[in-house]
Amino acid sequence: MLLNLIAGHDEKDSTSVDIEKKDYTKALKKDVKGLKIGVPKEYFGEGINEEVREKVKEAIKKYEELGATIEECSLDIADEALAVYYIIACAEASSNLGRFDGIRYGYRTKNFKTLKDIYRNSRSEGFGPEVKRRIILGTYVLSSGYYDAYYKKAQKVRTLIRKEFEKLFEKYDVLLTPTSPTVAYEIGTKSNNPLEMYLADLCTVTVNIAGLPGISVPCGVNSKGMPIGMQLIGKPFDEETILRAAYTYEQDTKFRENYKPEFKK
Amino acid sequence: MSREDYEIVIGLEVHSELSTKTKIFCSCPTEFGGEPNTHCCPVCMAMPGTLPVLNEKVVEYAIKAGLATNCEIASISKNDRKNYFYPDLPKAYQISQYDMPLCEHGYIEIEVNGEKKKIGLTRIHIEEDAGKLNHDDYGRGSLVDLNRAGVPLIEIVSEPDLRSSEEVDLYLKKLKSILEYIEVSDCKMQEGSLRADVNVSVRKKGQKEFGTRTEMKNMNSFRSIVRAIDYEAERQIEVLEDGGKIDQETLRWDDVSGKTFPMRDKEDAQDYRYFPDPDLVAIKISEEMKENIRKSLPEMPESRKERYINEYKLPEYDSNILISSKYFSDLFEGATKICNNPKSVSNWIMTDITKELNEKELEPSDIPFTAEELGKLVVLIDKGTISSSIAKKVLDEMFKEPRDPQKIIEEKGWVQISDEGAIKEIVLKIIEANPQSVADFKAGKDKAVGFLVGQAMKETKGKANPQMLNKMFIEELKK
Numbered sequence: 184m185l186l187n188l189i190a191g192h193d194e195k196d197s198t199s200v201d202i203e204k205k206d207y208t209k210a211l212k213k214d215v216k217g218l219k220i221g222v223p224k225e226y227f228g229e230g231i232n233e234e235v236r237e238k239v240k241e242a243i244k245k246y247e248e249l250g251a252t253i254e255e256c257s258l259d260i261a262d263e264a265l266a267v268y269y270i271i272a273c274a275e276a277s278s279n280l281g282r283f284d285g286i287r288y289g290y291r292t293k294n295f296k297t298l299k300d301i302y303r304n305s306r307s308e309g310f311g312p313e314v315k316r317r318i319i320l321g322t323y324v325l326s327s328g329y330y331d332a333y334y335k336k337a338q339k340v341r342t343l344i345r346k347e348f349e350k351l352f353e354k355y356d357v358l359l360t361p362t363s364p365t366v367a368y369e370i371g372t373k374s375n376n377p378l379e380m381y382l383a384d385l386c387t388v389t390v391n392i393a394g395l396p397g398i399s400v401p402c403g404v405n406s407k408g409m410p411i412g413m414q415l416i417g418k419p420f421d422e423e424t425i426l427r428a429a430y431t432y433e434q435d436t437k438f439r440e441n442y443k444p445e446f447k448k
Numbered sequence: 449m450s451r452e453d454y455e456i457v458i459g460l461e462v463h464s465e466l467s468t469k470t471k472i473f474c475s476c477p478t479e480f481g482g483e484p485n486t487h488c489c490p491v492c493m494a495m496p497g498t499l500p501v502l503n504e505k506v507v508e509y510a511i512k513a514g515l516a517t518n519c520e521i522a523s524i525s526k527n528d529r530k531n532y533f534y535p536d537l538p539k540a541y542q543i544s545q546y547d548m549p550l551c552e553h554g555y556i557e558i559e560v561n562g563e564k565k566k567i568g569l570t571r572i573h574i575e576e577d578a579g580k581l582n583h584d585d586y587g588r589g590s591l592v593d594l595n596r597a598g599v600p601l602i603e604i605v606s607e608p609d610l611r612s613s614e615e616v617d618l619y620l621k622k623l624k625s626i627l628e629y630i631e632v633s634d635c636k637m638q639e640g641s642l643r644a645d646v647n648v649s650v651r652k653k654g655q656k657e658f659g660t661r662t663e664m665k666n667m668n669s670f671r672s673i674v675r676a677i678d679y680e681a682e683r684q685i686e687v688l689e690d691g692g693k694i695d696q697e698t699l700r701w702d703d704v705s706g707k708t709f710p711m712r713d714k715e716d717a718q719d720y721r722y723f724p725d726p727d728l729v730a731i732k733i734s735e736e737m738k739e740n741i742r743k744s745l746p747e748m749p750e751s752r753k754e755r756y757i758n759e760y761k762l763p764e765y766d767s768n769i770l771i772s773s774k775y776f777s778d779l780f781e782g783a784t785k786i787c788n789n790p791k792s793v794s795n796w797i798m799t800d801i802t803k804e805l806n807e808k809e810l811e812p813s814d815i816p817f818t819a820e821e822l823g824k825l826v827v828l829i830d831k832g833t834i835s836s837s838i839a840k841k842v843l844d845e846m847f848k849e850p851r852d853p854q855k856i857i858e859e860k861g862w863v864q865i866s867d868e869g870a871i872k873e874i875v876l877k878i879i880e881a882n883p884q885s886v887a888d889f890k891a892g893k894d895k896a897v898g899f900l901v902g903q904a905m906k907e908t909k910g911k912a913n914p915q916m917l918n919k920m921f922i923e924e925l926k927k
Binding site: 194195196197198274275278281282283284286287288298302322325326327330334 | 493494495496499500501502529531533535538539540541592719721722723726727728729
């Protein structure tokens with residue numbers, strides 16, 4: 184229902200595509216017979232937690248039982264997608280956040296004599312470490328002398344990634360991967376290592392880079408009771424197919440009814 | 449070596465505000481003036497979460513300018529972000545165009561000492577203007593006015609083809625007139641609608657490589673540009689003659705002292721980190737759109753000139769002055785339609801109207817009255833309703849408070865006396881009062897008539913018909 188509301192062209196957003204709106208509630212049907220699901224092997228190798236791998240594989244079996252055709256495939260630029268994502272996202276962020284300069288709105292330092300002080304101190308005092316990290320990274324990849332090697336190259340690789348997906352979607356209706364390489368960490372355990380944090384996005388950033396719809400569906404818990412998710416990726420603007428596939432699985436396994444989460448403090 | 453051994457090389461980047469109704473990425477008005485921060489919205493104030501939407505008219509106007517200056521028009525173009533911090537730039541980046549401008553490889557033709565010369569145009573691209581800082585006179589701080597932020601600009605970049613301040617002056621005047629003709633900019637210099645960055649270098653004659661250039665930014669008067677170029681070229685030659693080196697730097701021209709000064713230290717060299725704006729999509733220009741815009745281009749000055757010479761039988765000199773400004777040219781054509789006396793209209797524009805503009809430091813676009821009103825003024829002279837000296841007074845009135853010239857002469861009681869009885873009465877009165885002149889005439893001094901006519905005009909405050917006076921004086925004196 185939310186998707187029905189937010190879908191469609193927004194005249195105040197030039198990047199939104201002007202195509203006909205669909206009623207996505209009609210896609211909620213229990214039927215995956217003959218659905219061709221591709222499983223990129225790169226998402227089941229190193230770096231993916233054992234239990235996560237197992238649960239997602241069980242889900243794949245379930246789809247097979249329900250009548251879908253499963254086939255292993257290859258998406259060998261999966262690793263590059265993460266690098267591309269962080270270069271492009273940081274570059275855009277470094278520029279987008281320029282407007283928080285302490286002039287018109289937001290935090291302004293009390294400690295300044297010159298215009299440069301306002302900029303430097305407002306931004307140093309106002310932004311948190313992760314934001315600063317991304318601004319510095321983004322500024323670097325856009326700098327003259329580095330632009331071609333990083334930002335421009337990332338945009339080129341992005342096009343390659345999109346083409347890779349296009350090729351896969353000639354054969355498959357849906358691609359299936361884990362949502363995250365690991366289950367959720369406990370609060371406060373990993374925030375000191377930004378690179379590891381970035382790696383957690385390995386499976387999900389690809390769809391953003393390639394411009395594809397994705398949906399995450401719970402498919403089990405690990406030995407400690409932490410939930411595990413699988414991700415279904417569809418063709419551009421084909422949200423209906425992934426919704427139908429997710430709905431079919433969900434209605435069959437009733438994950439939500441059998442899962443009693445326990446919140447740790 | 450002397451000054452004559454050097455050649456001056458100049459390239460210009462001209463910024464011209466487009467006269468679209470709304471801004472380039474939002475629907476705020478572009479109108480000049482207005483209370484500070486009343487012509488802005490969340491988009492041009494760069495509120496978080498807002499997105500730009502490109503105004504199609506801006507693309508159309510830029511393509512018009514490109515076609516009128518013989519440019520190739522791109523089929524695909526895009527917007528890029530130019531990142532830098534300044535309080536008048538609310539997003540901390542300016543949306544401009546970097547490596548895929550809308551128009552490229554054009555030229556403008558100027559006439560230098562009777563010879564035609566093509567000045568190459570590297571490119572024309574679209575971008576948004578920044579806001580304005582109002583500096584407090586007491587040094588307490590500066591206030592930001594964002595009315596101008598997001599007003600569309602085109603930047604017209606010339607090749608370094610200009611060789612003297614005179615050529616620059618001709619080039620700028622030509623460019624200004626083209627932009628006026630195609631109605632994409634009102635080119636009001638005092639409102640900053642036309643500003644130029646001027647790049648100057650010098651080199652020994654015959655030398656192939658360019659010398660190191662300096663740049664003078666944001667100049668908004670043709671006269672200052674000419675003076676600044678002359679000064680800067682002279683300065684560079686002097687430095688070189690003394691065995692020195694020119695630094696590549698940005699200079700500020702000071703109109704009062706007539707000198708240039710370094711603007712910022714070179715360590716501050718900016719890295720603008722250009723990259724394609726992810727909030728906007730590629731600009732696609734179809735052949736059909738280009739063709740439609742080409743067809744919509746109005747008659748250009750050169751073609752008008754031909755017409756003036758052939759159809760209206762005007763001298764080339766007149767025609768050149770008339771086409772120098774679209775406002776002159778339109779005024780001329782409109783007025784001629786009313787009075788059917790092209791030469792007279794042309795004379796009024798070239799002499800009295802130009803004189804009035806120069807005295808008041810106004811531009812042709814500031815002429816307050818309409819072409820119809822000027823045409824009617826000429827009709828009144830041609831019909832003998834007023835003399836040309838009265839007409840000058842009417843024109844003064846039209847500049848002060850534009851209205852129908854017929855009304856002006858009625859209000860002021862300036863209708864020419866062409867009634868024979870009335871003229872005769874004046875003639876007799878003057879003859880009686882000037883016996884010496886009468887004696888002179890009779891002694892064969894024809895000049896005496898002129899003096900008497902002058903006296904009669906004085907008596908009637910210029911209202912008497914001078915031809916009739918002349919004729920009647922001779923008749924009476926010969927009696």
